[in-house]
Amino acid sequence: MNLALTVLEIVAPVFLLAAIGYVWVKTGFEYRLQFVTQLAMTLSMPCLIFVSLMETEIDVGALTALSLATIVAYGAVTIAILILVKVMRLDNRTFTSPLIFGNTGNLGLPLAFFAFGDTGLSYAIIVFAIMLIWNFTFGIWMVAGQGSLTKILREPLFGGAFLGLLFMWQGWQTPVFLTNTLSLVGQLGIPLMLITLGVAVARLQAGGMVRAVLLSAVKLILCTAIAWGAADYFELGPVAFGVLVVQVATPVAVTSYMLAEKYGARSEDVAGLVVASTLMSVAALPLLLAAVL
Template identity: 30%
Template sequence: MLVQIVSIVFPVFTVIAVGYLYGRKHRPDMFATNQLNMGIFVPALVFSALAGKSVDLAHVQTIALGGLVVVLGSGLLGWPIARRLGYDPKTLLPPMMFKNAGNMGLPLLLFAFGEQALPAAVVLFLVENILHFAVVTWWLGHNAKLWRLLREPVIIAGIAGVLVSLSGVTLWPPLLSAVKIIADVSTGLMLFSLGVRLNTAPFAQWRIGAVGAVATPIAGMLIAYLFCLAFGLSSHETDILLVFGALPPAVLNFMFAELYRQEPEKVASIVILGNLVALLSISLALALRLA
């Protein structure tokens, strides 16, 4: 199991390392590149992940609610931590709330619990992404109007992907392949950009990275466990939600911090250390549920 977890995490850190080494030598300005990624490549990733899968939402409503509670509850638990330690909540809370439910969560849940976990994994990915764009765009984007979120490319892509999935319509394979080619750009570019940004992170900022890295899985697993107890979730549903709670911060947190100039160096530290700590937190969650 540990070998499988390492096999998921290792490619992530390899791309980050390449970005770090390139950025150390060339110091590129990644701002315009990140805007392009958020406007085109990431929306294509969301659409392809949803439109290519058939999901019966009626069977995963409780899991969807659980994902919502884990995300928002992590923010509530993180608020006093940020205030106590003197950190800006806008810097610490988003990485604690919004997890790597796509690049790491989807393959991990499929490996651990089989194909029967796919609908729940996709729905958790969707819930997390919609909340991420809704909350962060409103909070960091100078109190932007929530209705304007409907114009965000990722939200549009998510809605379109769900509609295609629910309709049962099979997209023309060459079209889906074209979207996937565009989508495949997003992950590597996000990780590379994160590596470049780490060159500007002074050592002192790794302190907040350590706090976020430890607090993220602890808060997520605690809230997931309490939710499962309160709502009487089945063993299978508890397995999925507890592992979701243990996931590390999504790289997308760094992209938003870069986009809105919200201390991206500190957020980069939280993301990188959080994914390192994930080797332990995810192993613990899997050991508890698969023992």
């Protein structure tokens, strides 16, 4: 009973905030998705990432183990999804990238924070950063035939993570007035991302839902099993273990739909994956959290 209540306390804020965004749009209120997304991704989230890393003390050995486990996990997921797409004769450009990369930003970071606190958020940022690099290179190459490492280096999110790791490694701290300012700006990030997730899902026109549900279930099982195996192999601590499993198992990200739309892949099919996997995560993520807590 206590475990069920703990899990509910963790996931309820996540899905309630997403539901606010969903209802907001469905009732006809204006929500400027591009502006809010830009505000969160270029200002609020980089500040949150920087302060979280700067103020968290993470053992170097634990950080290295988590990084290696994340690289191995995403490498194995990539191979598994490539095989799945080939066996099922799916379109590479449409399905490969969405099935590999989950919503580790909008959903994974808030979930890690609510479940594991500041330390969990710092660990989740490491997983998120590694995923981001792989997504902006291999992921975009799969969708568009081109990737860009220089683009990821110019991303404010990457800059916030890099500076945060540097300050954490050196033991540096910004002046108190600046830290307080950055913290206030960063606190906007989590609610903004979750509300925006609900807005984006509400606006999607999903297609091929039967196949989308099947593929979402396969993605969830594969990603969970692979991440669990990687975390176990590298003997991660309880928090790092839980963060890696939850992050890798997050549902298909809305950004996958946006990339498909931008580069001419079958965006309707990707929208179906986003909707199906996100709805599935409402039931799956609480169960997963109960298993790793």
